Amino acid sequence: MIRLEKRPNPSRFWLYATPVVAVALTMIAGGLMFAALGKNPFEVIRTIFWDPLFGEFAWYLRGQLLVKAGPLVLIAVGLSLGFRAGIWNIGAEGQYIMGAICGAGVGLAFYPTESRLIFPLMILAGAFGGWVWAMIPAILKTRFNTNEILVSLMLVYVAQTILAMASTGFLRNPEGAGFPGSRNFSSYPAAQNPELIAGSGLHWGGVAALAVVVLAYVLLQKHILGFQIKLAGQAPRAARFHGVNPATLVVLCMGISGALAGLAGMFEVTGPAGQISIDFNSGYGFTAIIVAFLGRLNPVGILLGGLLMALTYIGGEMASTNLGLPSSAIQAFQGMLLFFLLGVDVLTNFRIRSLIGRSTTGAR
Amino acid sequence: MSERPVLLAVEGITKAYPGVVANADVSFSIGEGEVHALLGENGAGKSTLVKMIYGLVKPDQGRMVWKGADYAPAAPRAARATGVAMVFQHFSLFEALNVAENVALGMENPPPMKELAAKIRAVSEEYGLPLDPSRMVGDLSAGERQRVEIIRCLLQDPKLLIMDEPTSVLTPQEVEILFRTLRQLSAEGTAILYISHKLEEIRSLCDAATILRRGKVVGTADPKTSSARELAEAMVGATLTPPERHGREKGRVLLGVSDLSVASPIPFGTSLKEVSFTVSAGEVLGIAGVAGNGQDELLLALSGEIAAPSDRVRIDSAPMGDKGPGERRRAGLVAAPEDRLGHAAAPDMSLVENAFLTGAIRKGLTKNGFIDWAATRDYAERVIKAYDVRTPGSHVAARALSGGNLQKFVIGRELSQEPLVIVINQPTWGVDAAAAAAIRQAILDRAAEGAAVVVISQDLDELLEISDRFAVLNGGRLTPPRPVQGLTVDEIGLMMGGAHGMEVAHHV
Known part of the structure; x- marks a missing residue:
């Protein structure tokens, strides 16, 4: 028999060790699954974790790493602030889509004008689109005490419908011979989000993600707002006693996460995706939730978690094309990562006690 | 007092938790119908001790004897079957249920509601604790809630009633009424183990007192003859100085x-x-x-x-x-x-x-x-x-x-x-x-x-x-x-x- 016992203080060691242990356990369990599917587990693990960084096509795939990690990190940092305050924005995917539509819409409205002001304006519009979409669940929650999880999640499907309307209707390329999808931003330099260093995969979205990581770190460590966010999540009554207004905090956290998700969508659609299309969004808004927890809701952790997640995406894709693994096996593999992370996480706040060896362990 | 037959004897009980010894070699005995005080500051080990008597905690060492036979309750159910009942400091009542329903929830085999309500009325009248069985607990005062707990215990016809700091939620008049009930119970032969750090109460109610400090028995006293100051100093292990009041002007x-x-x-x-x-x-x-x-x-x-x-x-x-x-x-x-x-x-x-x-x-x-x-x-x-x-x-x-x-x-x-x-x-x-x-x-x-x-x-x-x-x-x-x-x-x-x-x- 074993028993969990709450630690008087959270363990510093396990706080940093859990992600490493979780990755190791995922490799073991995933390897068993790949073996059961009749593949060589070592080869699959190598394809997923090694080849994208150091393999034959690494020159291309390394760039892809930043392309994929950028929006994940940008969204996840925003979400993590809310999650820390106990505010559960699950609808980042919708805010991401709305940011993309608003940002792209503003850019396309100026087509074909060339001006340096257009791209900054689009950035503002993208953030605004995501912010507005997040304000809907925020205000419903503060006014009518609705559940922000449900409302934000359901608004994802509304956003997807608007995206379909945009790409087949109001933002469709007039010169596109009736095909769905907007004009391609690669042929509109003033509104384009270019690769900043050739081959690096770094675009303005990646720069923004790095900046946001630094800002969020400073906010949480040094600023009173970061303190209030943490306090509200850990002890809501103590937060009220301190003087936090819960409604203000909901609006603030939802707003920040929505705006950052909107930014990510805008950078994606004007850069790597290139155009508004029915399926330009690839679930970054949902994956970012995993990234936020993988990074322990800590900005630096999220940066690392985002890179790791991007790696499993790219490596997973290679494994399914090169080794013929079903894509659902890759998704299960990613799911394992979150499962083990949350499972091992218990050790940060609890220690395992054996009831059999009680006379020796109970003495401490 | 000494001619009372011993109901429960606690002999050399020790209980340690990680980092703290809650009880070290504690012994005392309580006679039938005796009102016995367990006196001590917060953290002196009173609660741990009664939890062992009530079967919530198992002692590491030592033994208990109930009417001459070994007594080692594995769970509160066993303690209740023997005749031990306990009123906790913090009530375990459901506010959205009425009195009778709350009492029924604490019983092994509750009778039909109507019968139970009649029983509650009878017991409450007998012991001067008026209580309407159909009232919602959420509407009751703290004193009335305590009565629910006490009546729940009395319905089991206990030989030993443990009360953990019962007066902290009562008005002085309510305390007086509770004490009359307790004295009546004692006169009928029910022993009462009374936990408190309020000395005046103990002096007016109890026949004997065991004083605990840091998990150990540091003395016994006859509360009727000891002064409150003597009891307090035995409990604290130091002489006490009342706070000093400076003469001060009232301002704006x-x-x-x-x-x-x-x-x-x-x-x-x-x-x-x-x-x-x-x-x-x-x-x-x-x-x-x-x-x-x-x-x-x-x-x-x-x-x-x-x-x-x-x-x-x-x-x-x-x-x-x-x-x-x-x-x-x-x-x-x-x-x-x-x-x-x-x-x-x-x-x-x-x-x-x-x-x-x-x-x-x-x-x-x-x-x-x-x-x-x-x-x-x-x-x-x-x-x-x-x-x-x-x-x-x-x-x-x-x-x-x-x-x-x-x-x-x-x-x-x-x-x-x-x-x-x-x-x-x-x-x-x-x-x-x-x-x-x-x-x-x-x-x-x-x-x-x-x-x-x-x-x-x-x-x-x-x-x-x-x-x-x-x-x-x-x-x-x-x-x-x-x-x-x-x-x-x-x-x-x-x-x-x-x-x-x-x-x-x-x-x-």
Whole structure:
């Protein structure tokens, strides 16, 4: 028999060790699954974790790493602030889509004008689109005490419908011979989000993600707002006693996460995706939730978690094309990562006690 | 007393938890029909001991003997089958169920509701504890809730009734009635194990006393012949000095509350109704009342966690009723809520962070919104030192501290902010006698320096010791404050609303 016992203080060691242990356990369990599917587990693990960084096509795939990690990190940092305050924005995917539509819409409205002001304006519009979409669940929650999880999640499907309307209707390329999808931003330099260093995969979205990581770190460590966010999540009554207004905090956290998700969508659609299309969004808004927890809701952790997640995406894709693994096996593999992370996480706040060896362990 | 046959003998009981020995070689015995006091400070090991008798905890060593036979209950069920019943300090009642349903939930084989209700009526009349079985527990006063627990026990026809600090929630009249019930039970042959640290009660009720200190039996006493001072010094292991009162001048009014009515944000809470009072510089207003009569709500309304029309609460003449906790702190008001862990302090945050929690504004711990952690750490460490908070350091999480130590930290944190107005709910809850005396002294010192102090407490002795004026919260209404000098216990009892209609019960 074993028993969990709450630690008087959270363990510093396990706080940093859990992600490493979780990755190791995922490799073991995933390897068993790949073996059961009749593949060589070592080869699959190598394809997923090694080849994208150091393999034959690494020159291309390394760039892809930043392309994929950028929006994940940008969204996840925003979400993590809310999650820390106990505010559960699950609808980042919708805010991401709305940011993309608003940002792209503003850019396309100026087509074909060339001006340096257009791209900054689009950035503002993208953030605004995501912010507005997040304000809907925020205000419903503060006014009518609705559940922000449900409302934000359901608004994802509304956003997807608007995206379909945009790409087949109001933002469709007039010169596109009736095909769905907007004009391609690669042929509109003033509104384009270019690769900043050739081959690096770094675009303005990646720069923004790095900046946001630094800002969020400073906010949480040094600023009173970061303190209030943490306090509200850990002890809501103590937060009220301190003087936090819960409604203000909901609006603030939802707003920040929505705006950052909107930014990510805008950078994606004007850069790597290139155009508004029915399926330009690839679930970054949902994956970012995993990234936020993988990074322990800590900005630096999220940066690392985002890179790791991007790696499993790219490596997973290679494994399914090169080794013929079903894509659902890759998704299960990613799911394992979150499962083990949350499972091992218990050790940060609890220690395992054996009831059999009680006379020796109970003495401490 | 010695001719009573021994009902339960505890012999050499030892129980250790990680890091602390709760009971070390404890022995005592209780005779049939005897009222036996277990006396000791918080943390002396009283609760652990009775939990072992009630089968909730297993002793590491030692044995218990019940009427000459070995007694080792594996669970409370076994203890109840033997004839042991217990009334806990914290009630385990469902507020949304009625009295009979609550009683039925605690029984092994509850009879049909109608029969049970009749039984409850019969027992309650027999022992002078009137109780309507069909009333909702959520509507009952704390004293009435305790009656539910007692009747639940009496229905089991116990040979030994354990009562853990039963009077902390009662008015003086209710205490008197409870004692009559207990004496009646004792006369009928039921032994009572009575846990308390209130010495006068023990002197008036108990036949024998076992005194515990730090898990060990440090003595036995005959409460009828020992003085309260002797008992207290045996319990604390030191001589006690009452707090010193400096003569002080009453200054201008610093806190004015007029016609304050607010709804309670707490489920089954008590709304405040037309509460009015003023407190001047240098003055201590004591507010008594049985728990759940609006104390929590009053603290929330004063700290700024519940808003009211702006002119209902004035701090140093400035209308503050509609302002939040931050602005009220800036105006000079500090507050210490009753619930330390989760309300006054964040359990998982360090003492440094918890110092920042309320000290940020008055101690100037932020610059342009950025936190000065070095200054905050200094502040936390000064509080730890000045109030003798036992902790390995300021980096430790609040929940790692014992209740009494956290209490000292929370009170110290508020009192160290050079406040104009101090509001404290239950200032010495859970701290040992020496620390309680230090806290009371610190409160009086702040008053002497010119602060206006409101102390809300259920401990009448404490309030009478430190207050200049005294008022009672009853059902969310505050009685007009009266000077403490010359107030009698009977008058206080009447201010507390008497015994909630129980006077009629004992007209023998």
